Amino acid sequence: MNLLKRATFIFSERPLSLALGSFPTKQSSLTKNSPPATSSSRPRRSKKRFANMSLEKLMEKFLEQSMEAEDNFYRLEEQRLQSEDKRREEEHSRELQMLQMLGQIFAGIRAPSPAQQATAQPSCIPQTNPAVPLTRPPFGNRNHALTEFASHSQPAGPGLLMEEVIERSFSLGTAAVDNVIPLVRNTIPPLTSKKHKGQDGRIGIIGGCQEYTGAPFFAAISALKVGADLSHVFCTKDAAPVIKSYSPELIVHPVLDSPNAVEEIEKWLPRLHSLVVGPGLGREDMLLKNAKEIIERSKLRGIPIIIDADGLWLVAKEPSVIQGYQRGILTPNFMEFTRLYEAMHHEPLDSTDHKRSAQQLSIAMGHLTLVLKGEEDIITDGKNMLTCSQEGSGRRCGGQGDLLSGSLGVFAHWAFSSPPDAVKGMNPSLVAAFGATYLTRQCNRQAFHKHSRSTSTSDMIQEISSAFKKLFES
Numbered sequence: 001m002n003l004l005k006r007a008t009f010i011f012s013e014r015p016l017s018l019a020l021g022s023f024p025t026k027q028s029s030l031t032k033n034s035p036p037a038t039s040s041s042r043p044r045r046s047k048k049r050f051a052n053m054s055l056e057k058l059m060e061k062f063l064e065q066s067m068e069a070e071d072n073f074y075r076l077e078e079q080r081l082q083s084e085d086k087r088r089e090e091e092h093s094r095e096l097q098m099l100q101m102l103g104q105i106f107a108g109i110r111a112p113s114p115a116q117q118a119t120a121q122p123s124c125i126p127q128t129n130p131a132v133p134l135t136r137p138p139f140g141n142r143n144h145a146l147t148e149f150a151s152h153s154q155p156a157g158p159g160l161l162m163e164e165v166i167e168r169s170f171s172l173g174t175a176a177v178d179n180v181i182p183l184v185r186n187t188i189p190p191l192t193s194k195k196h197k198g199q200d201g202r203i204g205i206i207g208g209c210q211e212y213t214g215a216p217f218f219a220a221i222s223a224l225k226v227g228a229d230l231s232h233v234f235c236t237k238d239a240a241p242v243i244k245s246y247s248p249e250l251i252v253h254p255v256l257d258s259p260n261a262v263e264e265i266e267k268w269l270p271r272l273h274s275l276v277v278g279p280g281l282g283r284e285d286m287l288l289k290n291a292k293e294i295i296e297r298s299k300l301r302g303i304p305i306i307i308d309a310d311g312l313w314l315v316a317k318e319p320s321v322i323q324g325y326q327r328g329i330l331t332p333n334f335m336e337f338t339r340l341y342e343a344m345h346h347e348p349l350d351s352t353d354h355k356r357s358a359q360q361l362s363i364a365m366g367h368l369t370l371v372l373k374g375e376e377d378i379i380t381d382g383k384n385m386l387t388c389s390q391e392g393s394g395r396r397c398g399g400q401g402d403l404l405s406g407s408l409g410v411f412a413h414w415a416f417s418s419p420p421d422a423v424k425g426m427n428p429s430l431v432a433a434f435g436a437t438y439l440t441r442q443c444n445r446q447a448f449h450k451h452s453r454s455t456s457t458s459d460m461i462q463e464i465s466s467a468f469k470k471l472f473e474s
């Protein structure tokens with residue numbers, strides 16, 4: 001649409017946005033009973049003021065003003081949605097409190113004898129307080145999903161980790177997994193017709209080079225499928241056309257190897273809600289240097305940063321790039337974890353106790369949230385620990401980690417932008433990481449069910465929609 005046509009369109013669609021002088025305030029733009037502009041008032045003033053302007057200039061002016069008015073409208077709308085969210089959260093929290101009270105009352109009524117408890121208790125659930133029965137309400141297939149909400153207020157010695165596992169923050173007396181899922185759900189923004197594009201997430205992926213075009217694509221498309229509105233990929237010049245050709249839905253910037261890469265990408269940072277650094281980044285010095293600088297600048301803006309794959313190679317070389325940043329999340333596979341551990345501790349990894357090693361590494365990294373992927377995913381910020389062993393499958397095709405990091409980008413944005421009450425005091429990174437691992441494993445399981453040995457990451461991505469619905473929306 002050319003300028004003239006667009007301005008005319010806006011003129012006819014939104015007469016208020018063309019008001020000259022001050023822009024519409026909340027009342028003038030949103031209240032139905034504000035008096036319509038009469039033909040005898042403003043138009044005369046505008047005629048005088050703009051008599052000498054060319055039509056094109058005039059249209060430009062109109063366009064500018066209507067865009068500003070539109071921005072105003074969205075700002076107000078966003079404020080309204082936020083207060084609605086807050087009200088919803090408060091309601092939800094009241095309901096939860098009631099449920100907790102009921103749970104406690106029922107637990108008191110039904111307190112079983114110690115002998116009954118010993119048989120009723122699933123052996124995999126650590127039990128620290130025999131007076132509180134751990135019952136599992138039926139929900140999907142949770143037999144293989146267990147989380148532990150562990151608190152380490154005292155120094156942890158070997159073996160202490162499991163013994164100390166308590167469910168301090170939850171009083172319903174159910175297995176902790178059932179308590180974490182609602183927290184994830186609380187952070188998921190409702191889909192409403194009032195929203196505008198971008199509100200539910202604008203995610204950036206830093207990665208994609210000549211060798212690896214699949215990894216950033218998997219991460220970016222997973223972010224979209226989980227519910228982000230916009231997904232950007234910042235990759236090298238030669239990777240860009242390839243990634244674009246996989247999907248018209250991604251916004252691809254061929255800037256990562258340009259001489260002013262950092263400045264080019266920094267321009268986008270104010271518009272991004274979270275960043276995933278590493279999928280398909282490669283290990284070339286220049287790319288790692290640019291990635292490092294982008295991490296530094298994103299930290300200044302408080303953007304949640306997920307570091308995966310070659311981003312973790314960078315962290316192993318220069319831990320200070322992310323150390324202590326409370327909105328940073330690392331998602332190593334076992335190889336990446338070993339490299340990181342050995343870089344931080346200067347001694348070989350003792351692979352007999354993954355939980356303890358993960359906790360040690362998180363502490364050494366300044367209580368950064370760490371997701372150690374494997375047969376069970378271990379999620380810890382050094383103080384608390386969750387494990388996710390949702391049944392997946394025996395299929396380990398490349399790219400599954402990219403699905404995880406891309407979706408984590410979205411969950412992290414949602415968790416960090418939710419009111420604190422939504423996560424009930426738990427570290428938002430832990431809640432987000434649990435949501436993403438739970439979803440990834442469910443996708444793997446569903447895809448394997450259909451494709452068995454041939455399962456690939458693309459098949460898993462196809463399952464995001466139904467897995468998400470099953471886990472978080474049913």
Ligand SMILES: NC(=O)C1=CN([C@@H]2O[C@H](COP(=O)(O)OP(=O)(O)OC[C@H]3O[C@@H](n4cnc5c(N)ncnc54)[C@H](O)[C@@H]3O)[C@@H](O)[C@H]2O)[C@@H](O)CC1
Pocket residue numbers: 211212213214215216278279280281282309310333334335336398399401402
């Ligand atoms: N289609 C694509 O473009 C893909 C690109 N990828 C990218 O490939 C790059 C290198 O990633 P790698 O994971 O290969 O690099 P790593 O150096 O971390 O892994 C090296 C080797 O370790 C092996 N390994 C991985 N997990 C292991 C485990 N738990 N136990 C024992 N061995 C294990 C792998 O088979 C691999 O050959 C990254 O940028 C990554 O994002 C991967 O994401 C896979 C898909």
Ligand SMILES: Nc1ncnc2c1ncn2[C@@H]1O[C@H](COP(=O)(O)OP(=O)(O)OP(=O)(O)O)[C@@H](O)[C@H]1O
Pocket residue numbers: 309332333334373374375376377392393396397398399400401402403404437440441
């Ligand atoms: N042995 C396993 N059993 C079940 N699920 C697993 C197993 N290993 C990994 N996973 C799941 O697969 C997901 C990806 O982990 P994986 O170790 O494949 O990552 P990665 O090697 O970084 O992936 P990528 O190929 O994308 O680089 C994790 O979320 C994890 O839940």
